[in-house]
Amino acid sequence: MHSPLFSSFKSGSLLERVEQKLSRFLPHSTLCVGLSGGLDSVVLLHLLATLRHSQLFVLRALHVHHGLSPNADAWAQFAMDCAANLGVKCAVERVSLAPFLKQGTEGAARTARYAAFARQDCDVILLAQHCDDQAETVLLNLLRGSGLRGLAAMPEYRSLNQKMGILRPLLGVARAELAAYAAEQGLIWVEDESNHNPRYDRNFLRNDVFPRLNAVWPSANNTLARVARHVAEADELLLEVACSDFAVCVQDNVFDLSVDFSPLRLRNVLRYWLVQNGLQLDARAFEELIRTAVSSAADAQPVLIWRKSAVRRYRQKLYITLAEIELIEPVMLPWQPEINLKSGCLSWREAEVGIALEILKGADFELRPRVGGECLRLFVGGARKALKQLYQDAGVPPWLRQNIPLVYLNGELAAVPGLGVDAAFCTSGQVVVPYWRPSLGGID
Numbered sequence: 508m509h510s511p512l513f514s515s516f517k518s519g520s521l522l523e524r525v526e527q528k529l530s531r532f533l534p535h536s537t538l539c540v541g542l543s544g545g546l547d548s549v550v551l552l553h554l555l556a557t558l559r560h561s562q563l564f565v566l567r568a569l570h571v572h573h574g575l576s577p578n579a580d581a582w583a584q585f586a587m588d589c590a591a592n593l594g595v596k597c598a599v600e601r602v603s604l605a606p607f608l609k610q611g612t613e614g615a616a617r618t619a620r621y622a623a624f625a626r627q628d629c630d631v632i633l634l635a636q637h638c639d640d641q642a643e644t645v646l647l648n649l650l651r652g653s654g655l656r657g658l659a660a661m662p663e664y665r666s667l668n669q670k671m672g673i674l675r676p677l678l679g680v681a682r683a684e685l686a687a688y689a690a691e692q693g694l695i696w697v698e699d700e701s702n703h704n705p706r707y708d709r710n711f712l713r714n715d716v717f718p719r720l721n722a723v724w725p726s727a728n729n730t731l732a733r734v735a736r737h738v739a740e741a742d743e744l745l746l747e748v749a750c751s752d753f754a755v756c757v758q759d760n761v762f763d764l765s766v767d768f769s770p771l772r773l774r775n776v777l778r779y780w781l782v783q784n785g786l787q788l789d790a791r792a793f794e795e796l797i798r799t800a801v802s803s804a805a806d807a808q809p810v811l812i813w814r815k816s817a818v819r820r821y822r823q824k825l826y827i828t829l830a831e832i833e834l835i836e837p838v839m840l841p842w843q844p845e846i847n848l849k850s851g852c853l854s855w856r857e858a859e860v861g862i863a864l865e866i867l868k869g870a871d872f873e874l875r876p877r878v879g880g881e882c883l884r885l886f887v888g889g890a891r892k893a894l895k896q897l898y899q900d901a902g903v904p905p906w907l908r909q910n911i912p913l914v915y916l917n918g919e920l921a922a923v924p925g926l927g928v929d930a931a932f933c934t935s936g937q938v939v940v941p942y943w944r945p946s947l948g949g950i951d
C-alpha cells in the first residue's frame with residue numbers, strides 16, 4: 508500500500524480556500540454559479556453565499572434545464588428553491604439538444620449547457636467540479652488515448668468568451684470533504700439518477716474502478732489531479748514554443764518547411780498551424796501528412812485531403828486549400844475601375860496590382876483567366892517571358908495559377924497579381940508593389 512503523502516491540498520478551511528481562488532475577481536465582480544442541484548454545486552453556492560457577507564461581489568445562479576430526465580422540472584424547481592433559501596437569484600434556462608445530437612446525449616447536453624453559460628451576463632461562471640472529477644477525467648482521457656490537451660483535463664480557470672471565464676474553485680477539494688461540509692451545514696441536494704447508470708463510462712470509473720483503485724492507492728485521486736497540473740504546464744509550454752516557431756515559419760498562412768526545426772518541433776508547430784486553420788486532424792491523418800507532405804521527394808507535389816480541405820505541398824511550402832478547387836469561370840470579367848480603384852492600386856478581391864493612375868484613366872479594363880501562352884515583360888528593356896516560367900520562378904503553386912485573374916488594359920496583358928506589371932504599363936519612377944495573398948483555393 509502506498510502512503511498518502513500528497514493526499515490533500517488542504518490548508519485553511521474550505522471557505523478560506525474558495526475565497527482565495529476568487530481573489531482575482533474580487534471585489535465588484537458578478538459571479539454566477541452553475542447550479543445543477545447536485546451535492547457539489549449546492550455546496551459551492553452555499554460557500555459563496557457565505558462569503559458574500561465579507562466580500563463585495565454580486566452572486567447569481569443558473570440552472571440549465573436540459574429536458575432530458577422526467578425529473579428535469581423538479582430539479583429546476585429545486586435549484587430555484589435552494590438559491591432562494593440562500594437569498595440568491597437563480598435563472599433557469601431551457602436548452603434544446605437537437606442541434607448537437609451528433610455528439611451523443613451527454614456531449615449534446617454539455618455543449619448546450621456551455622452555450623447557455625456563455626449567454627450569461629456575468630464576469631465568471633463558477634462550476635463545482637472537484638478533485639475526484641478531475642481524477643476521473645484524467646483516467647477517462649488516458650483510456651481514450653488523448654494527447655496532452657486531454658490529459659491536462661480541466662483547467663482551474665479558462666476564458667469562455669471575450670467577456671467572461673469559467674472558474675472551478677473546488678478542483679483541489681475531495682468529494683468526501685464536500686460531503687462532510689454538506690452534512691455539517693445540513694444541506695440538501697438532488698441525486699441525478701443517471702449518476703448510477705453504468706452505461707456511461709464516467710459512472711463506471713466512478714462507481715466500479717475508483718473504489719478499487721482507492722483501496723490500494725488511497726491518494727490516487729490527488730495524484731491523478733496532480734498529473735493533470737503537470738501535463739497542463741507541459742502543454743502550455745509546447746503552445747508557447749509553437750507560437751514562437753509559427754512566427755518564424757508561417758507567412759500569409761503558408762508553412763515554410765525549409766526552416767530548420769527538430770522533427771518534434773516541426774510536428775508541434777505544424778499541429779498548431781493546422782488547428783489555427785480549423786483542421787483537427789486525427790492521429791492517423793497527421794502521421795500521413797508527415798509521411799507524405801513533409802517527407803516525400805523534393806519535387807513531389809503531395810496532397811492530403813481532410814474533409815473539405817487539403818494540405819498541399821509545392822516545393823518546400825505547405826498550403827491549405829479547399830479539397831476541390833473551383834476554377835474561376837473562363838469568361839471575361841468586366842472591370843469597374845471607379846469601384847475597384849483603391850489607394851492608387853487596382854484591386855480585385857484579394858489581388859492588388861500597382862498600376863499608375865494616369866494609365867488607368869480612361870482605359871478599357873478586363874480580367875481574364877489564363878488560357879496559356881501569355882507573356883510578360885517585367886523590366887524595361889528586359890526579355891518577355893512566358894507566364895508559366897514566371898510563375899515557376901516566383902514559386903506560385905500550380906493549383907493557384909489558373910485562378911489568378913490576368914489584368915488586361917485595352918486588350919493587352921498589363922499585369923498579373925503576384926508577379927507584377929508589364930514594363931509597357933509602368934511609368935518611370937513608380938514603385939510597383941504587386942501583392943497577392945494565396946488563400947483557400949486561390950484568389951477568392
Ligand SMILES: Nc1ncnc2c1ncn2[C@@H]1O[C@H](COP(=O)(O)OP(=O)(O)OP(=O)(O)O)[C@@H](O)[C@H]1O
Nearest residue numbers: 541542543547548569570571572617633634635636
Ligand atoms: N444543469 C446544470 N445547470 C447548471 N450548471 C450545471 C448543470 N449541470 C452541471 N452544472 C455545473 O457543471 C458542473 C459539472 O457538472 P457535471 O460533472 O455534471 O458535468 P460534466 O459534463 O462532467 O462537466 P464538464 O464536461 O464541464 O466536466 C456542476 O458541478 C455544476 O456546477
